[in-house]
Amino acid sequence: MDGDHLKALTLFGALLLSMPLSAAQLNLELGASSRTWQTEQLLKHPQVQTITITNDVSYKRDMSYRAVPLAALLTGIKPDDHLQAVALDGFAAELAAAPLLDTQGARAWLAIEDPAKPWPPLSEGKHSAGPFYLVWTDPQAGNISPEQWPFEVASIKRMAPVAERFPALLPDPALKADNPVNKGFALFQKNCLACHRLNGAGDAQFGPDLNIPFSPTEYFGADFLKRYIRDPQSLRQWPQAKMPAFATTVLPEGDLELLVGYLKHMAGRKVKP
Template sequence: MGFRHAFALASLMLACASSLAASLAINVGGERSLTTEQLLARPDAATIRVPNDITFHRTMTYRAVPLRALLGITALAEGKELQITGTDGFVTHLSAKLLFGAAKQRAEPWLAIEPPDAPWPQAPGIGDIGPFYVVWIDPAASGVSSEQWPFKVDAIRIAPTLAARFPQIAVDKSVPADSPIRRGQTVLATQCMVCHKMNGAGDASMGPDLNLPHNPTEYFQPWVLKSFIRNPKSIRAWPDMKMPGFDKNAISDSDLDAVIAYLGYMAKHRK
């Protein structure tokens, strides 16, 4: 066997060993840890087809288990949500309504599991996303956002809602209920706080705080900020840039305006 063949075989064996060693921590009333092998061996593991996969931008096929069945619960207590963390510092929050809403037709979440003998392809602009990835069937039925497809998942747990844990992200009670500022708070918590903090609050660590020491509305003109959110590389780019663009399917024009209104409000309300 030549050196190159031996090296390739060793690399493959290392990759397989790494996948087999992967484990997922779950704490939804009882702490447990499940390995790739255990998850793939579950009787409810199935091959699923995911049209318009948000990460690969095409139809993908996965071995996966139903997320709700994996959790083993049918509801979340008031003021609680499901927190999903990734090894890259990404933190996603799924509300009780999104997970357990009583709609006749609702989006179905699955935990995709990367098989050791069939690794997933590299995601465009991202690279490896394994070993675990939350995907959705019919996401539009429940309004699943682009940032609620977490990959590189390493832990799933129940946690208090962001607003309950971090009052410094909340707008004042004097802000009208129908104000776009309030809508902006909700959108930012869902779409932006998976990577960023706000006023020091949040679980994510991939990106900078959006209000400390300065708010982007203080150094970007409104049209520049909108362009940056839509396509960051159109404004500034560097080799290690990680922020993705948010097209109109990810954040509508009205939601983008609401986010910017919230950011402008928070620039004057540092806490």
């Protein structure tokens, strides 16, 4: 490619990033109460308000948004339902409905990017977190993980539970419901499944499979695996790394033990995709 062509592509890319935002739509696929919302409609929602998020997970600083309580949009959804938030890039966050419906403690909000007042890019050369971004006030009250902050959200769907959709993820059925491995499975769904598959099962398109061909428990020493989950960049550094750090406020030490216990258990239950 000659210099003129390269310069033209660079200018075109800069032009795209500088173009004014257009309105977007959010698809809520909730069964009988499904609905499509336009940006303008959400910005005029009767419950819309300005909220401040302290140390925003994606922007790494305090941010203010026009936002609607997510519970106000989840018509017909019950606490024991299961939802999936799908981003424009295919990221699929698995979300238990109960925390999304809470009005006390950790509270979920749909932040709406106003085309007239666009949000800053997430990093140089990148887009913003818009057009829609699931954010939380007081996230520490609910041990909300980084995977529960999907940005560039395009749709929110009611889905069958993960265990029904992906039986290859299930621990040994002989284990009792309160077995630590089953508790670790629940934590895996909350913290890992948005980016990783296991035994080829899951909707994730980002991180590697965590069991095929090998589980990280088979090639990481236990202490180093925990350290990697706590702070990936402390062990492996590269510019395009996307795995977030899981602080003790998000994943307490006991929960980390349970999560690693599930991965160890599943290393003995490999199912080739």
